[in-house]
Amino acid sequence: MSALLHPRVRLYDQVRTAHLERAHALEPASIVYRRRRYDFDQQQAAGLDLVQAGLGRAVLLAAKGRWTELEVNEPLDLASLPRTAAVLAASRLPRLAGRRRPTVVTYAIGNLDVFDARAPRLRSRLRRRAELALARYVWRRIDRVAFGTPGARDVYARRFSPAAEAILVPALPAACDCALLQKVGSRVVFLGALSERKGLPVLLAAWPAIRAARPEASLVVIGTGPLEAEVRRAAAADPSIRLLVDPPRDTIHRELRAARTLVLPSQPRPLWREQVGLPIVEALAHGGRIVTSSETGLADWLEQNGHVVLDPSAPAEDWAARITGSLTTDEDATADAARILAALPVQDGRLDADRWLFAPREAVA
CATH class of the missing domain: 3.40.50.2000 (Glycogen Phosphorylase B;)
Structure with missing residues (x-):
C-alpha cells in the first residue's frame, strides 16, 4: 500500500470537479475518497494526490500514516458516517507510538436535522439510532468546524454540544475571472x-x-x-x-x-x-x-x-x-x-473557511 504524499489529508466520501478546482487553490493535501461523482473532470485531477479507498483501505492508511491534519465530511452526512468514524478511530492509534493524533476539522453546510425525521419501521429506527451515535462520536472528535451557512450553524447547535472551535464563513464565491461578461x-x-x-x-x-x-x-x-x-x-x-x-x-x-x-x-x-x-x-x-x-x-x-x-x-x-x-x-x-x-466577497468563502480551519495553532495533544 503506497503512502500518501502529504501529511494533511482530506477524507471525502465523494469527489467532484468543484473539489478538484478548489484543491488547486488550497495548501497541498492528499485526498482520500470513496467514489467519484458524475461531474468528475479528469483534467482537473492532474497534479493532485488522489487516492480511492473504501472503508478498509482508508482505515489502514489512517492507522499507518503520519497525518498531522485531517478534514472529514460533516457528521450530518449519513452516507459517510461509518467510514469517517472508523478512520477517526484508526487515526488515534499512532498515539500508541508516541505520535500526536491529527487535528480534525470539518466544513459543515447541512441545514436539515436528519434525525428529526421519524423512521416508519423498527429496523429504520434502530439504524437511525446507530447513525446518531456515530454522528455524536465524530462530532466529539472534531477540533474545528467552519459553518458555511447560518442554517447549518443553527442545526448543529440544536443537535450537538458546542464545537471546540467554530466560525461562520458564508459559502459565497468570489467573482470568476474567466472572461468579460456579456449578458x-x-x-x-x-x-x-x-x-x-x-x-x-x-x-x-x-x-x-x-x-x-x-x-x-x-x-x-x-x-x-x-x-x-x-x-x-x-x-x-x-x-x-x-x-x-x-x-x-x-x-x-x-x-x-x-x-x-x-x-x-x-x-x-x-x-x-x-x-x-x-x-x-x-x-x-x-x-x-x-x-x-x-x-x-x-x-x-x-x-x-x-x-x-x-x-x-x-x-x-x-x-x-x-x-x-x-x-x-x-x-x-x-x-x-x-x-x-x-456584492460578493473578494475571497471565495470556502477557501477562506479552509484557511481558517488549517491555520497554524498550538498543536492539539
Missing part, C-alpha cells in the same frame, strides 16, 4: 442534476407562461439525470429550450457568462434539503441573477441582495411571474451583473 437579458439557465428534488419539473411547468410573456426568452438546461428524456421532449416541442448533457467545464462557464438568470427551484425531501446549491454559487460568480427556493442555506443573503426566493411549494404561475420579472435587456443585464459581482 443575454432574456436567457435563463438551469444547471445541475436533472431531477425532481432540484425542481426541474417546476421550471418546465412555468416555461410556457414565461414564453408567453417574453417570446424572446430562451432556456438552457445543463446537467444529467433521470429527467433527461423529459427535457429532450420539451426541447423537441419548443425551440427556445436547449439541453446540454454533462458538457465540459469551459462550456458551463460560457453559458453562465451569458445567462441573465439561474433558476434552481429546489424541493424538500424527508432526508434531503438543498444545503447551498453549487449552481447558485457558480451563477453568482458569473454575475447571474438567482431565482430559487427557500431551501438553500443562502436564502437570506440572496433576498437581502436583490435575488428572488420563493417557497418551494409556490405554484408554477408564481415561478413564471418571478422568473419573467428577472429578465431584462442585454445592456441592463450586463450592468446588473457588475452590481451582483460587487
